[in-house]
Amino acid sequence: MKDDAHREPPSADSDARSPQASADRGLARGLLIAAVVGLAAWGLYGWSQGRWSQGNLPEAPNDRAAADSGSPTADGAPSGGAVIGEVSWDEVDDPSRDGWPTEDFARRAGEQLDRIAKLLKRAKPVKVDKVASLTDERFRCDPLLPPQRTTVLEDDLLHVQRFRRDATQTPDGEPEPPYSGAAGLAAALNDLLATFPAAQKLKCKFKVFRVELGEDEVTTTQYVACSAKTERGLVEQNATWVIRWTRPDGEEPPRLREVVVDDFEMTHLPEQSDHLFSDCTEAVLAANPCFQDQLLRGLNHWLERSQQRRLFLRLGTPGIAVADVNGDGLEDIYLCQENGLPNKLFLHQADGTAVEMSGEWGVDWIYDCRSALLIDWDNDGDQDLAVAFLGGVILATNEQQQKFVVREVVSTNDDVMSLAAADYDADGDLDIFVCSYYSGAGLGPEQVRVSGIPASGADFVFHDANNGGPNSLLRNDGEHGFTDVTAEVGLDQNNSRFSLAAAWEDYDNDGDQDLYVANDYGRDNLYRNEGGKFVDVAEVARVENAATGMGVTWADYNRDGWMDVHVSNMWSSAGNRIAFQPEFKASASPAMKRRVQRMARGNTLLQGRPDGVFVDTSSKAAIEVGRWAWSSNFVDINNDGWEDLIVANGFITGEDPADL
Template identity: 45%
Template sequence: KFNEISLWEGSDEELRAGKTKFRQSLLELPKKFPSGNYFKVVEISSQGGVFKATLIVDHLGEKKEAHAEWVCEWIRSSDEKLKLLDLERKNYLELRSDKKVLYNDYTYKVLGGTPHYDTQINKGISEWAGLISKFGDMAMTGHHGIAIGDVNGDGRDDVFLCDGGSLPNRLYVQNDDGTATDVSVGSGIDWYEDSRAALLLDLDNDGDQDLVVATIAMIVFAENNGNGQFAIKGGFPGAQYPFSLSSSDFDLDGDLDVYVCIYGEGDMNSGSRGFDERSPVPFHDAKNGGKNVLLVNRGGFSFTDETESVGLGTNNDRWSFSASWEDYDNDGDPDLYVANDFGRNCMYRNEGGRFTEDAKGLGLEDTGAGMSVSWGDYDRDGTFDLYVGNMFSAAGNRVGAQAKFASGRGPDEILEMRKMYRGNTLYRGTEGGFSDVTRDARVSMGRWAWSSGFVDINNDGWEDIVIANGYITGWNKEDDL
């Protein structure tokens, strides 16, 4: 829990410090914030010989951190050197805590004793690329999820880990002391197919956690015998490039149903999938992605594709990354939000087991690079709010701010294109819909956000936001302007 939070808004003449004082302040930053000081240029422009740059600044320390925007003005002097004319600090936020960290990394303590920790779990894609027979079976960007549940009924959570093609999936059962035992082989789930996502949930209502896995071959359903051993009961081969799974009893018949997000259409005969098969066109509003699938639970591990019959076929042509269920309108049945890459997201309102797509009407289209979605009530007003994880790109912001950006395109289309790199979006729920409060809440910059979630990480009763982010950084240092 943070003991002190300081905010600074507006202009302050004392911050327009002299050159000597400013230089000294910069030199002292590593002492005040020893964990790192990061400056990210997000906008740059020039007019009349004056250059203006906007930076996102992060100062990190063990017990305090600070975040702000800097707006700097420069001029080229007679000796061709840049001279700082002015610096304005905006949206300053400083946090102090009596604790050094909220969480510690316990990966090795929990999994370090398992036999494959060093040979599989602790290796990255760069090592596997030169060892596996077909690189196409392993997602270079690491789209491999996990599922958490109690597989053996001992009251402790266990972990199922999806992995890339040519590497077996893993099931780790938690021990009394908090460590884990690898039971993958004995449980019957150490499949070598490229697996993207999994769910541990009770599909047959017998009280134990069954398993659903989205593999490159098919959606696999496996029954738990109650002791953590699984038997394959069937599969659905019609999902050619699955990226994520979500589940809900949308028709309220007592059985859990499964929704599958399909990223890009695939060709099972050629082996091409995703970008190998086609590119998203147009890049900011692509409608040539895969077709998501709703698998309705008929009992006895029998599932049927009812996507079209229940109304989920509307706008079902996007590059879908993830989906989340929630009864946002409090009418008793779960509704569905789908986060799509390369364009608009979808919001399906459930009306007695049939769906109506109304993202635009509710103000929830969010034309960014959608990768994740989470429901919560961050302001505790009793209405559901929505946080969508997208892509934040400093380079994209710099390029998109230029007057010549997307010349020849209409203003609405340019706004949509600029949204692609703006970052994450927070929607506040109201009685009549949703409003975008991202800027006021200062939650857009989640970097390259693959996953995000509302969670009260410090147990103070207020939901915080946790974001998993990152991407591959190349060595090209050429200017982007």
């Protein structure tokens, strides 16, 4: 198979295979990805000061020249990294100059915590002299490995222990912490390290997400994550530490005064099963030329070579679908690629490898496809293909399990993001819901704010945006093709959000498929199916969520007979620190502040009930900190009959340390 023998997608009105966009889709190269969600520290500084109100753009100060900042960074490079105009990033993002002492302290505390992390990552006994400069003379701390741990899960695969400090405990009723002084900190760290015997590549990371200033001390709350492969198997620890620090004047680093462990969780995989999953990518795909030439190069490589400048091209969001397309009982993979790269169809072989066959099957389209479904939409017993590209959906039938043939291309809003299929009208065939993000033909440079937040008008509201692209419901009419029935069935209600994902499920147990739509920058939708017509009941069902919805999945996680829903959002340590400070949006109403604070909280788990009103169990279930979460899926990982949760997270890694 030749990788250069690829096809562009067919147009909606002919057999030609090159649909053209109707308008310019350029996007300014200087887009600052960090501010897409508005939760990066600089973004919240600007917002809190009113800089981003009603069309005003954040302006870089012009009175500080980048040349004035000549101090080297740790790696010897000039400080500042990225340069905006004549100003370095470090000068723009400097909380000590912007009146944010809490952020300045978070930076300084973070530097001290990084020193502790480096000591732990050495996986060797910590000596007192290495921590003497970290501790105040009055330092004391809890055991960092709480002795009161409770075993919550123990089977052949996993052993999980937890500790949570009783919220009703008062300091007066607690015993004196057993560790004090620099020697105490060293001893506490060594006790923690004892759970990682003969550790290989121990990882340790702190995330400060709360800062409270006092007169002579500061309290921070931070997550601590440590993991390593040990002689006993894999060990992972996640904890919350509450730390009291000294509050020194000037640039003197703060010192630890007290460490309290608020909660702690340790997961152990025994030696005989030292991992849950194995990365088999190379073993399965390496024999295909496209593995080295395309798949291993990474998004940054292709961004430098693409003329496309849409926002989501720069985020790397193509989709994937899995199904048995050739009827051999083995699951195959259809992979959408970046703009200009042909989509791939990998056929699963009996030896476990996969062979790339997109050209032979006629589906190696090159036009920025964003999502795919392998479903039997023509009801002939095999898996057909639906692929979303910018401006429409390609519908191809599976012919004799040997090739796909395009039957129809349905036009939609231009900025299509994802697809979800179900038989909403119970007529025996699958219908398709199409999620869209931006409205119109996309954003050109003149429509993009420096921050990266959509600027399609002064009515854009960061926490409740309502000027996104319209979603579509395509009804399957059999031989007559697919028909857009969005307005006819009531799905035009609240249909101008920035939608990224949707999932069908009969949440009310009445026999038909309802629809949850996860939206960025604001409220989600829950459309209840009432005999083939839909009503948005998100508000009354208490599922509006109002955050950065990027993925959604259903399951009955508590096995009570009512479906529950998990929504992937974004957890931001900076957002949690800043949005809870009294000076942040000081003139805003409490309700508005809560909405913004919600944007930083992270993932959401909503428990279904018989009355149709959902209960938010996110905190209780400890699922909020999914980091920069994208897709998620309920799946029973350890085959114990309970639905577990897998959350895909992360983002593009740049060479500049200031680049998210």
